[in-house]
Amino acid sequence: MTFYIVNLFVMMFYSTSIKMTKFKNRNALILFFLVTHFTIISGFRAVSVGTDTFNYNTIFSSTSLSSVEHIIQNSRFVGYELLMKLIGTFPNGNYQIFLLLIAFLTNFLFLVTIYRVCSDLIYQAGYLYYILYYFISTMNITRQMFAVSLCFCSIYYLIKKKYLKYFLLVLCAFLIHSTAVTAFIFPILYKVRWNYFKYALLVVMTILIGRGSSLLMGIFSTFVRGYSIYENAMIYQNEGNRIYLTLFLTGILFICIFFSLQLKNNFSQSVYFFQAVIIISVVMGIIFAKDSLIIRAQQYFEITIILYFPLFYRELKDVVVGDYKKYTSILRIAYIIFFVMLLIPFLMQLYSNYGGIIPYKTGI
Incomplete structure (x- = not known):
């Protein structure tokens, strides 16, 4: 746990120093x-860091024995296994x-997208x-977070x-992790001219679609191999902490939507x-917190928070500075408080060892 807290301060120190x-x-x-920082931490971790890391180590070993034709015909994540096969064919290629x-x-796709947008x-x-906890998730649900990074970059x-x-x-992301199909809805959402009524309608539609997730899962698993395991699958690990974080972000979101x-x-x-x-x-995070499929799909939507809040703050600050100068200090203080409060769910998740990333060890 100490390792990840120290890394937070190291990251803040050199970023502030450069700034x-x-x-x-x-x-x-x-x-x-x-x-560089995130790549070193994640890339040199041992197979014991992250609940899925060891499992994919086994898959990596098996792909070296499989032909490309066999992978294309039988794999349920073709793109990821072909990438494994490619690395495995290099001299000294290992996990x-x-x-x-x-x-x-x-990490490059996530961070370069942030840099491009703001x-x-x-x-x-x-x-x-x-x-x-998104970076830490890249060391746990590695394959899905790679797909999420591709969809994030597509924005x-x-x-x-x-x-x-x-x-x-998005197509590349789909070949890595089939839940990336959810990102195809983004162009529709971007075209809409949003108002209170349309946001409310979106909430209702999300609930209705979520309620039909079992039916959608049945259809989805019919066309995509291997995803029947998520039908009726439930999530319990660290559920409470994630709900608290979602509720907190929901309150902040309502305030932002109002302004x-x-x-x-x-x-x-x-x-x-x-x-x-x-x-x-x-809506997914609160109402469908125990549904494995919904939570998998939620990642593609939730990750946009890291772009939204800084972007909203910058644009609101421009308005305040221009028309309501006396509120500039209040806005800045509120922004700092928001960032500090996010330490609470972060520490709670670390304490619960969410994702199985403690203790951290290197694989070198």
Whole structure:
């Protein structure tokens, strides 16, 4: 537990130090150090770190004995196993090298997307990426988080209206983890001009679709091999802590939605899009907290929090500075309090060893 707390302070120290310098490309330098930092921690971990890491080590060994044709015909995660096969064919190719590659790709995709969307806020977004347990999840549900990182990266191309690149990335994510199919809804959400009624309707629709998850799972598992294991599967580990965090974020989200709709001419379309995505996430997280399939799908929506909150703060601050200068200090204090309060669920999850990442050991 101490290891991850120390890493948080190390990350904050060098990010703050770089931010205070006069380098022309300070944000790019922070990006470089964050990617390097997270890649080293995740990529050099032992197979005992993360509940799924050991299982994929076994799969990695079996793929070296399988032909490409056999993998394509029989694998339920073709893209991931083909990547394993590729690494395994290199001289001295082993599972540690594979972990290092996936760690780099996953963290790079997350962080470079943050940099592209809001480079001036990479410090805050990087903090959220760590404190909200997403980075630690990359050491546990590694395959799914790699797929999530691809979908997360696709959002940048959606915002830029480069739809071909968007769909190609989501398709790649689908070949890694089939739950990535949920990300195909993002273009629809981005096109909508959101208001109170449409957000409320989105809540109702999410509940109704979630209630039919068993039926959807049956249809899904018919077309995608191996996913019948999630039918009626339940999640209990650390459920309480995740619900508390979801409720806290829901309260903050409602406040943000109120301000964004009251001052609707001052916010970008991206802010309203992220609010819609996070609404879906919090409904899933509260009502379907025990449903394994829903929680798997929720990751693709929830991860946008690390972009949304810094982006919302920046755009709201621009409004406050321009029209309500006396509230600038209050806004800044509220933002700091929000970040500090997120330490509570982070520490609770570490204490519960959520994801099986304690004790940390290297595989070198």
